[in-house]
Amino acid sequence: MKRETRIALLGLLVPLGIVILWQIAALLQKTPLFPGPGKVVVAIWDNYPVILHQLGITLRRASAGFAVAVVTMIPLGIFLGRVRVVGKVLEPLMDMLATLPPPAIIPLVMLFAGTGDWAKIVIIAYAAAVPLLMNSYEASHSINPMLSRVAKSLHLSRLETMRLIDWPSSLPMIATGARLAIASSLLVSVTSEMLLSTNGIGTYLQRSQENFRIDAGLAGIAFISLAGVLVNAGVFRLEKKWLFWHYRDQRPAE
Template sequence: MKKRFNLPGLAFLVVLALIWQGIAILVDSPNFPGFVQVIVALFHDDTTLAIEIGYTLERAGIGFALALVVMLPFGILLGRVRALGDLVEPVIEFVRPLPPIAMVPVAMIFFGTGDAAKIFVVAWSASFPILINAIEAVRGAHPMLSTVARALRLSRVETMWHIDLPAALPQIIAGIRLAVAISLLIAVVAEMLLSTNGIGMYLARAQERFEIANGLAGLLVIALGALAVNYGVLAIERKVLRWHHARIGMHAKA
């Protein structure tokens, strides 16, 4: 993968920031902060922002980890044991279209407004991409692989661990990437609705106090955080799936 420095992209961002600043100077109102004011607010509030995004990342991380630990084995099991999968899948299809945010009230009733409620909602919403991709990936694996497993006289659990998991990994990781993005998104929204602390709460508070520059600074922090997490996941993916990319590379000539 060739990584070129994206000059037009960067230039466009700078131009946008300049236009924004220009309009802000023209409008000259505290309700329309310019780019510079937002950066000032960002550094003025940097410790608070760092602490709040820390809470958010922690919740998103725990919720995501919970979903991964429970749903990955479950998905492989459902993909491998057909009868079980057929039984459970309609239920998954039944609850999946529910927007994850609709789970916030349920979580509130059962867990209150503490950490547990937010982590539950994050785990719930991160579960589906992992679960569905795991099921699909195991089912879609090359039929030869099952034959090999049988020839090697592997037990069912061994088959799942040594054959299904690696074979399904590329697609599962696609699901995991989606789940990571969703975790962060839902963590922020859950904090906005069940406010105690975290960056979502910070945003809600900035609105109540009419601190628009701070609100925009908070958004900037979330965007940068999401970008960083995304790159981190990509880096891990490239490492874990090196064998897979190497094989793809042999077929494609790009």
């Protein structure tokens, strides 16, 4: 434990070093368009009530979009993985949809969903859909054949196989997909707000940039990053808690 703490503390030197380099570079540049960490801290202090309020709006949208994606994409992914031919055939379509950047599809989404909350939720759901779909697809079609044979030799019914074998064995991979999907919902919620700005942290960033308040913009980015770190840590803990058996089995014999 002691060694762990020491590593954690020593490790802090790396980001600290980068922050110092950044500060030095900023001091050398002497322009408000390249603010150093000091200026950003001041901007955080000045703007945090606004930023927190806007971030709240963004996080609500991100959760809604993620929820929509979970409800629709996990079943679809499992279906595609189970019905192999369909899944295989549709792979290029998934690849194609995965590479369309949000800014490119926004005009299209706007035609059908407008400029308000729904448009953004659709875009977020679209971005979250990709990892969820891919991972639940991969998980359900690559279940270890050994497990299927075990199920057969135990004479499990179809339903029992699904409940006792398929579901738990694809869960870790789906969880990974969910983690990636949460990350992309956060990313894309900000992007969508920058491109269809009404409110939210993305709009705040856009406004800061268009008014040349780079320090305020970086303060906003700092909060996005903080939200990301907290959400990821939370998800990781939940995953450990719910999938403890998977992590236990994964640990190499010591």
